[in-house]
Amino acid sequence: MGRYVARRLLQMIPVFIGSTLLIFSMMYALPGDPVAALYGEKKPDPAQIAAIKHQLGMDLPLWHQYWNYLTGLFQGDFGTQIATQRPVAEVIEQAFPVTIRLTLFAFVFTVVVGVLLGMVSGLFADKAFDRIVLIFTLLLISIPSFVLGYLFQYLFAFQLDWLTPTVQDSRDIGQLMLPAIVLAALSLAYVTRLTRTSVAENLRADYIRTAIAKGLPRRRVVGVHLLRNSLIPVVTFLGTDIGALMAGAVVTEGIFNVHGVGNTIFEALNRREGSTVVGIATLIVIVYLVASLLVDLLYAVLDPRIRYD
Amino acid sequence: MRGAKTMQWSALAAAVALAATACGGSDGDGGSAAGKPAGYVSMFNGEPQHPLMPSNTNEKFGGYVIDALFTGLVGYDAKGGLTNMNAESVDTKDNKTWTVKLKKGWTFHDGTDVTAESYVKAWNWMANVKNKQANSYWFGDIKGYEDVHPEKGDPKKDEMSGLKVVDDQTFTIELSEPVPYFEYKLGYKTFTPLPESFYKDPKGFGQKPVGNGPYEFQKWTHNKLIQVKAVDSYKGSNKAKNKGIQFKNYSKLESAYQDALSGNLDLVDGVGPKDLPKRKADFGDRALDVPYAGTQSIVPAFYSKPFKDVDPKVIQGLSMAIDRKTITKTVLQGTRIPSKGFTPPQVKGYQKLDTDVLSYNPKKAKQYIEDGGGIPGNKIWIQYNADGGHKEWVTAVCNSITKATGVKCVGDSKPDFQTDLEARQADKVKGTYRGGWLADYPLNINFMQDLYKTGASTNYGRFSDKKVDELFTKGDHADSLDASVEDYQAAEKELLKKMPAIPLWDYAANIVHGENIDGVKVGFDGNVLITDITVK
Numbered sequence: 001m002g003r004y005v006a007r008r009l010l011q012m013i014p015v016f017i018g019s020t021l022l023i024f025s026m027m028y029a030l031p032g033d034p035v036a037a038l039y040g041e042k043k044p045d046p047a048q049i050a051a052i053k054h055q056l057g058m059d060l061p062l063w064h065q066y067w068n069y070l071t072g073l074f075q076g077d078f079g080t081q082i083a084t085q086r087p088v089a090e091v092i093e094q095a096f097p098v099t100i101r102l103t104l105f106a107f108v109f110t111v112v113v114g115v116l117l118g119m120v121s122g123l124f125a126d127k128a129f130d131r132i133v134l135i136f137t138l139l140l141i142s143i144p145s146f147v148l149g150y151l152f153q154y155l156f157a158f159q160l161d162w163l164t165p166t167v168q169d170s171r172d173i174g175q176l177m178l179p180a181i182v183l184a185a186l187s188l189a190y191v192t193r194l195t196r197t198s199v200a201e202n203l204r205a206d207y208i209r210t211a212i213a214k215g216l217p218r219r220r221v222v223g224v225h226l227l228r229n230s231l232i233p234v235v236t237f238l239g240t241d242i243g244a245l246m247a248g249a250v251v252t253e254g255i256f257n258v259h260g261v262g263n264t265i266f267e268a269l270n271r272r273e274g275s276t277v278v279g280i281a282t283l284i285v286i287v288y289l290v291a292s293l294l295v296d297l298l299y300a301v302l303d304p305r306i307r308y309d
Numbered sequence: 310m311r312g313a314k315t316m317q318w319s320a321l322a323a324a325v326a327l328a329a330t331a332c333g334g335s336d337g338d339g340g341s342a343a344g345k346p347a348g349y350v351s352m353f354n355g356e357p358q359h360p361l362m363p364s365n366t367n368e369k370f371g372g373y374v375i376d377a378l379f380t381g382l383v384g385y386d387a388k389g390g391l392t393n394m395n396a397e398s399v400d401t402k403d404n405k406t407w408t409v410k411l412k413k414g415w416t417f418h419d420g421t422d423v424t425a426e427s428y429v430k431a432w433n434w435m436a437n438v439k440n441k442q443a444n445s446y447w448f449g450d451i452k453g454y455e456d457v458h459p460e461k462g463d464p465k466k467d468e469m470s471g472l473k474v475v476d477d478q479t480f481t482i483e484l485s486e487p488v489p490y491f492e493y494k495l496g497y498k499t500f501t502p503l504p505e506s507f508y509k510d511p512k513g514f515g516q517k518p519v520g521n522g523p524y525e526f527q528k529w530t531h532n533k534l535i536q537v538k539a540v541d542s543y544k545g546s547n548k549a550k551n552k553g554i555q556f557k558n559y560s561k562l563e564s565a566y567q568d569a570l571s572g573n574l575d576l577v578d579g580v581g582p583k584d585l586p587k588r589k590a591d592f593g594d595r596a597l598d599v600p601y602a603g604t605q606s607i608v609p610a611f612y613s614k615p616f617k618d619v620d621p622k623v624i625q626g627l628s629m630a631i632d633r634k635t636i637t638k639t640v641l642q643g644t645r646i647p648s649k650g651f652t653p654p655q656v657k658g659y660q661k662l663d664t665d666v667l668s669y670n671p672k673k674a675k676q677y678i679e680d681g682g683g684i685p686g687n688k689i690w691i692q693y694n695a696d697g698g699h700k701e702w703v704t705a706v707c708n709s710i711t712k713a714t715g716v717k718c719v720g721d722s723k724p725d726f727q728t729d730l731e732a733r734q735a736d737k738v739k740g741t742y743r744g745g746w747l748a749d750y751p752l753n754i755n756f757m758q759d760l761y762k763t764g765a766s767t768n769y770g771r772f773s774d775k776k777v778d779e780l781f782t783k784g785d786h787a788d789s790l791d792a793s794v795e796d797y798q799a800a801e802k803e804l805l806k807k808m809p810a811i812p813l814w815d816y817a818a819n820i821v822h823g824e825n826i827d828g829v830k831v832g833f834d835g836n837v838l839i840t841d842i843t844v845k
Contacts, residue, residue: 032727036734038359038443040367043759043766044734047460048441055441083358085515086531094531157571165567166559257564259532267560270696270725271358 004308005293012289017070019285020278024066027274034082034272056082069275073282079275081268088279091264096283098170099260102253103245105173105180107238110187115234117188118195119227125200133192140189149182149255166257179256183249187241191234198230205229228302235302239295243288247280348552349536350826350842352576353565356532356558360515363501364435364442369836372498374556377537377839378418378520379501380545382409382428383492385833389602389657389751391492394545395423395502395521397478399495404487404788411478415544417504418525425480427502429472433457434508435499438464444499452485487786489793493750523549523840532558549840550828566821575826578837580819582698585642592821600646601835602655602748603816604756607691607706608770608809610738615684623684624808625666626677630713631706632669637814640705644819648812651756651801655833658753658794664805667812671713678714688717690740694729695722699743706813733769742769744810751833754784754797761809772809 035052036044053059056079057068072079078088117137121130140148156178157165167175202208203226211221249262261280268276300306345351357371366375382396393399397410415423434440436448438458448454452471457464471483484491494500502521507514518526523545524537535556539549557574559565562581568574570591580588580596588596609616609624616624633647650662665673678684691707693699700720707718721739723729733742748755759765762781763773780803784796818835828843 032725032731034727037727037730038367042367042443043446045443045446047438047458047462048443048445051438051441084356085360085512091531153567157567164573165571166564166573168573254561255564257559257561257568259558259560263560264532267356272727 001308005297008293008296012286015289016282016285020070020073020282021066023278023281024069024274025062027272027277028062028065030272032272034274037272038083052082056080069278078279081273081276083271083273088273088276091276092279092283095259095261095264095280098258099246099249099262101170101173102176102180102183102249102258102260103242105176106184106187106245107242109180110184110191110241111238114188114191115195115231118192118234119199119222119230121192122196122199122203122230123222125196125203130196133196137189137192140185143185145182145186146251146255148185149179149252152178152182153255166255170258170260176258179249179252179258182255183245183252187238187245190237190241194234194237195230198233199226202226202230232299232302235295235298239291240288242291243284246287247284345555346553348844349555350551350553350575350839350844351555351557351573352837352839353559353562353569353574353578354535354556355560357535359443360512361518361526361529362442362511362515363503364440364444364499365515366498367443370556373836373839374535374537375498375501375518375520376522376836377524377554378518378522378526379498380520380522380547381496381498381500381502382411383496384547385496385751387830387833389655389659389833391496392546394547396495399492401491404489404491405484407482407484407491408475409480409482412544413478415521416542417502417519417521418540419504419506419519421504421506422477423502423521424477425474426477427504428500429474429480431501431503431507432472433468434503434511436469437467440511442499444497447494447497447499450484450488450491450494452483454485489785489787489790490752490754492790493752493754496750523547524554527553534558547838547840550843551826551840552844554839569821569823572823574823576820576822576829576837576842578818578820578835580644580821582642582701585644585819588819588821595822595824597820597822597829597831598643598817599820599831599835600653600655600815600817601831602653602751602833603835604648604651604653604746604812605645605814605816606648606744606746606810606812607741608744608811609741610736610769611771611773612736613738613740615686615689615740617685619684620681621806621808622677622681624811626674626681626714627689627710627716628666628674628808628811629668629670629677630674630710630716631811631813632709632713633667633814634669636702636705636709640701641814644817645814646817647814651804651810651812652753653748653756653815656748656751656753656756658798660753660798660801662802662805666805666808669709669713675714678716684716687715688719688740690719690721690738692721692723692729692732692738692740692742694724694726694743696725703743736771738769741811744770747816747835748833753794753801757781757797757800757804758785761804770809772807774803774807774809777803777807777809 035049057065080087117133121133124130153165156162163178169175208226211225246261250266253260253263265277265280300308354373355370358368359365359371361374363375363379366372380394384392384394386392395412395415397412399407399409401407417423432448435442436445436454436457445458451469453469456466457469474480504519506519523540523543525540527536527538529535538553562579563583565574565577566584569577637645637647648667652659691703693703703720707720710716710718732738758781759767761768761772763778777800780796780800784793787793787796818831820829822829825845826842827845828841830838830841832838
């Protein structure tokens with residue numbers, strides 16, 4: 001098991017290098033010169049552009065730039081932003097905590113509500129409750145997040161007056177509730193559907209029949225035998241979803257004015273701040289890698305037949 | 310089963326570790342905006358793109374803060390006239406040597422005096438190529454600029470020979486050649502003084518600037534807000550009528566609008582397309598549309614296929630084919646005002662042109678294009694950046710042209726402004742491009758010289774005309790400011806015949822503000838005059 005984890009961790013290295021190289025070259029290939037853009041519509045100054053590029057090492061060939069970036073990264077240096085002249089590490093340090101709070105909130109909400117809804121509707125498949133949940137989840141899947149965002153803003157801030165329309169303090173969990181729920185809505189629907197299908201199917205499985213025949217209490221049958229086995233597809237989905245929740249929140253973050261990773265990467269992309277984009281994307285890649293490792297480890301917890309030796 | 314147990318624990322441990330790192334990092338963002346002190350005004354803004362340096366700020370978000378913190382020698386009044394700010398007087402006899410006398414008793418926010426030296430030393434630093442300031446070209450008129458800012462290589466000197474300190478309150482500026490309107494340029498935000506403390510740590514200064522303006526810097530929480538406090542002892546005429554300003558960072562106009570609507574924000578100086586139709590219903594007379602000195606136009610690229618060696622009559626025809634009135638009213642929701650010339654009315658030197666080239670007349674448009682020999686291929690393109698909300702009006706303008714004249718017109722969308730600009734700089738515009746110009750200083754010259762002079766820096770259409778150049782040159786060598794403005798007025802009439810661009814409309818600032826503030830006025834540059842805002 002220890003060896004398995006070590007092997008997986010080692011495998012991350014080529015994935016990490018490959019993905020950063022890919023993103024780095026993509027940023028390099030994008031049209032539009034970020035240094036010339038410093039001058040807006042006004043006349044760019046060739047001498048200064050050359051000086052700034054030289055200072056940031058942007059006049060080197062691509063491979064050399066990438067090498068410098070990578071060696072810097074291993075020394076904890078994420079580079080410097082071109083326009084603001086702030087270290088990228090500082091920019092990331094500001095954006096990530098907000099996003100992590102938002103993601104954790106959304107994630108917990110997805111898991112708790114999604115699994116609960118899915119389990120109940122699976123247990124009572126094709127009953128009235130199941131039908132209602134089906135309609136509800138289909139609705140969530142089909143509504144774009146910005147519609148839901150503005151709708152929530154209208155309902156909870158203007159009609160009910162419970163909250164401010166945007167997040168004033170990103171450390172206040174209560175204020176993050178609205179964006180987190182909007183963010184979680186789509187995943188919630190998927191988790192509910194997955195759990196429901198899986199539970200309904202496993203309900204007919206032999207081992208459940210055996211468990212019931214053994215005379216185990218219903219609580220134990222559902223809670224341990226059924227749920228544990230039904231969660232495998234859900235965990236798979238959640239593992240990949242956590243990355244999407246973190247980086248894909250551009251729209252939701254915009255509506256609620258949360259300055260998280262999604263917005264930061266979007267803005268950096270617009271301003272062609274290569275080092276910022278690559279830095280954030282790298283961290284998201286790491287989150288993905290770690291999450292998928294955790295998912296694989298969780299398989300063994302959920303299903304005793306799976307072992308890593 | 311035992312294997313599964315250990316697995317459980319390690320998975321749990323890993324999950325806890327992940328969560329723990331998540332929590333550990335959570336102090337980094339500085340958290341809340343922590344409410345607003347009494348008497349302060351909170352307004353929409355964004356993260357400044359550069360450190361807060363007068364000589365490195367050329368965009369709106371940073372510009373607001375710089376204008377709050379620094380006061381230069383001169384300023385402009387509502388009609389585009391000049392007023393003295395920190396300067397007691399700015400005099401010249403030959404438009405070449407300018408003598409500046411400072412008002413006495415002005416101080417920086419750190420308590421040190423504002424002296425002639427504070428200006429001269431700062432300008433020398435700002436102009437120096439080594440310091441890589443985006444606005445350094447503004448000092449290009451001053452004698453000795455090439456020494457500190459050569460086109461290539463290191464500077465030869467640290468000081469421009471044209472700047473001389475006479476005494477504590479007086480200094481002279483010698484230009485390399487006479488510029489009759491130089492005093493107007495002095496009102497631009499880069500011509501500010503810097504305190505002595507700046508030179509110890511220029512980089513730190515950009516995060517925590519010390520100015521001499523109506524407001525004093527308080528704090529900058531990146532991506533959240535910038536807060537400035539009114540200075541009680543400020544001596545200028547634009548002393549703040551409120552206690553301070555909170556510039557709050559919003560990534561979207563729409564969310565700021567919602568905050569203003571619910572009373573969490575006092576002022577938003579822009580309205581997103583989604584809210585434009587309902588702004589009057591939501592805010593009543595607290596939704597303002599104030600015209601300012603900014604124009605939008607379609608600029609033909611005179612090297613492109615459709616416009617190479619074109620007869621100006623054809624461009625006049627295209628201009629007459631655009632129904633400006635209807636488009637500004639419908640598609641643009643009344644946020645723009647149809648142009649009446651190459652300069653907007655808010656600048657000195659604006660004149661009423663006796664012309665029908667800028668009014669809609671489909672019949673004449675068609676006739677003009679035919680008379681002028683038509684357009685090769687009978688098709689034109691309008692290049693624009695897709696990230697600026699231009700698509701709608703470009704489509705409307707194209708429809709208007711095609712309907713009136715039969716000339717095919719297509720929008721040529723570039724993904725963002727950088728790509729758009731790159732195509733312009735590399736002479737790769739297919740037909741025309743969307744031109745926008747905001748006044749640097751409220752003078753008609755500013756709307757012509759940089760745009761239409763042969764070889765001018767932002768003349769991306771590569772327009773070149775002898776007569777126009779002659780008139781510009783005459784204006785640049787005029788004896789006085791008024792004579793210079795008049796020469797440029799003559800040039801504007803000539804431009805109407807040569808059509809280096811098709812003026813479309815002038816900008817208006819769309820402002821919505823809350824019930825508890827008053828006195829919201831807009832300057833020539835479209836920025837709200839924040840010092841005039843009063844809190845009820």
